[in-house]
């Protein structure tokens with residue numbers, strides 16, 4: 255996955271909150287950056303990778319919640 259230029263990176267080894275704004279990653283600035291640096295397919299792949307990595311760090315977070323957080327917004331219909 256490309257390194258976002260905005261500094262809105264996840265705390266990958268800790269809680270996957272954004273290092274810049276403290277919100278659950280991907281926060282809005284991170285999503286905007288991901289959208290500008292990935293096409294639709296690259297974005298889905300990158301977010302699946304992120305989801306799998308986050309699921310290992312956050313084993314108590316329901317899968318549905320992780321799916322909503324990492325993947326739902328990448329659906330074209332999600333706006």
Ligand SMILES: [Zn+2]
Pocket residue numbers: 262263272273274275276277281282283284
């Ligand atoms: Zn952020």
